[in-house]
Amino acid sequence: MFSSILSEWPDFATWYNFIFFAKAAGTTLALSAIGVVMGSLIGLVLAISRITSARLLAPVRWLALIYTEVFRRVPFLVTLMLVFFSFQILFRNVPLFVVAATATTLIASAFLAEIVRAGLHSVHRNQWEAAVTMNFTLWQTVWHVLLPQAWRVILPPAFSFFVLFIKDTALASQIGVIELTYAGKVMNNKGFSATLAFGAILLIYFAISYPLARMGTVLEKRLAPSRNQES
Template sequence: MIEFTLWDIVRNLLLAARWTIVLSLIAFIGGASLGLLFTVLRLSGNRLLKVMIGIYVDVFQGTPLLMQLFLAYFGTAALGFNVSAWAAASIALTLFTSAFLCDIWRGCLEAVPRGQWHASRVLGMDYLQTMRHVILPQALRLSVPPTVGFSVQVIKGTALASVIGFVELTKAGTMLNNATFAPFTIFALVALIYFALCYPLSRYSRYLERRLYDAGMR
């Protein structure tokens, strides 16, 4: 049996953490793009689209991410598509992220007081002018803290991709554990790396929230 030094373990975990970061970025960028598209479609005024996006959001918010990953991986395989763990994890996490961001952003748009719409209306602005000059700038500022905050959930969510065989930080941890039988050391290190990724984002989110508060937006 091969001996692993502590450095070997740390090095392997850090290498695997790259894939956690890449998967998080894919999920976040893909999810944000899709979420933005859904947010716009929801606002378009088409009732059918609105209902369908509502159902989409409810389904992804109301089911465990793990089941979504299983369906994306094993479900598609059962349907005859051969999807790699990479693709399945990317798709499931992107859809998951888009549903949550779409809902967060809807909340931000609705958080802009009704009086802003009324004031714009009596000044003669139409829907698009009001959106562009009055509502969106305020909603955008409101949305930054919860959006950054949610990115932490995405990073932690990528850990579940380990169960479909995607080798990221958590999967690398279990593999190293099988080889070294030093679970405490290894999983403590894994947790520490996640913390190092998430904590700065949490702090940043809190900082943004405070700055927003100071600007008198709430």
């Protein structure tokens, strides 16, 4: 096996292949970044909707609950296919990247909504009551009272989700998005061994994920004492 890899290496390690892998890695990072950024914003809105208590907002709470539970339970690949065929029916000539970015946003927002909601609920009830006493609106309560205290609880699991989410974007290759996993398939179809093609993909995924995982571990250790003091 090693002799085969060594014989293929000169043809594999070309500038063209390097650029191809770099663009595929860029697509993977772009999908992950869009999913995380848009998912965080939508997740925050969903989490706030879930913690409201006004009767008039009951339909909003139920819609947020249904959205969160559905997209947390349905596999990523199923969501991706549903979004893909929905775009095929409703629109024409939509770029595959837009389809994949939409699916990743739907999935990320559902998971991040639960992470944010758990963080908001970790703030002691006295803080909520104090905000009500001061006639804060819901958004003022969340922005000025809850989030400044809850982010220490939200950040560590959010980082863990980000690392897992980068790997989940590999499913975008199923609809033809040229990301890292798709690049490995292309190299394998060109005649390079699966060990070499997907081994290179493994190393790139590791190079992307490991620094984020380490950063999440460091943040969790640094934030743990402050969380214990607050509790």
